[in-house]
Amino acid sequence: MNHAALLPGPPLGRWLARELEVVGETRRVGLWLAALGGAGLYGREAVAALDGLDLRPIERAQDLVEDEPFGALVVVTPLGDDVAVPSSVFAALAAGAAVIEIAHPPAWRLREVVWPWARWERQRWAIERRARAWALAGAYALRQWSPLEPEGLVVTEGRRRAIPAR
Numbered sequence: 001m002n003h004a005a006l007l008p009g010p011p012l013g014r015w016l017a018r019e020l021e022v023v024g025e026t027r028r029v030g031l032w033l034a035a036l037g038g039a040g041l042y043g044r045e046a047v048a049a050l051d052g053l054d055l056r057p058i059e060r061a062q063d064l065v066e067d068e069p070f071g072a073l074v075v076v077t078p079l080g081d082d083v084a085v086p087s088s089v090f091a092a093l094a095a096g097a098a099v100i101e102i103a104h105p106p107a108w109r110l111r112e113v114v115w116p117w118a119r120w121e122r123q124r125w126a127i128e129r130r131a132r133a134w135a136l137a138g139a140y141a142l143r144q145w146s147p148l149e150p151e152g153l154v155v156t157e158g159r160r161r162a163i164p165a166r
Helices: 012-026 040-048 087-091 110-114 116-137
Strands: 007-009 028-033 070-078 093-104 139-147 154-160
Touching: 012 070, 012 093, 040 070, 040 093, 087 093, 093 116, 110 116, 116 139, 116 154
Parallel strands: 007 139, 028 070, 070 093
Antiparallel strands: 093 154, 139 154
């Protein structure tokens, strides 16, 4: 995948362990698998990077307990799909909580096999849309990078605002 515009980052598994270590000691860390999140080769690698972390899967937005907010949320989603985290899940985050989205590329389309630059262009636009979607949801201090290991993933990280977005 062509991520020339993204900064390279550390291996995803080690970075997540370090990033979520402090949060996990005091607060819950949620995991939201979007539809088709974790599917395909890159999706399985994204989910494998989460092994060994103490994450609480969120199956449905209705299952959330309102009295104890999450200290962080990890989202696994296919890149290019406009998958939005339900507002009730985002509202269950504490103010200033970390939001980490791990996006993996979707399966190749036939025209992308013939014209690979079409895939790169589609993914470039998808990367920009993901950052915009998180900003509109109420995240700030957004950064995007691509981990050295596993390859092909895009990580968008940010924080939840204390004042809700409009």
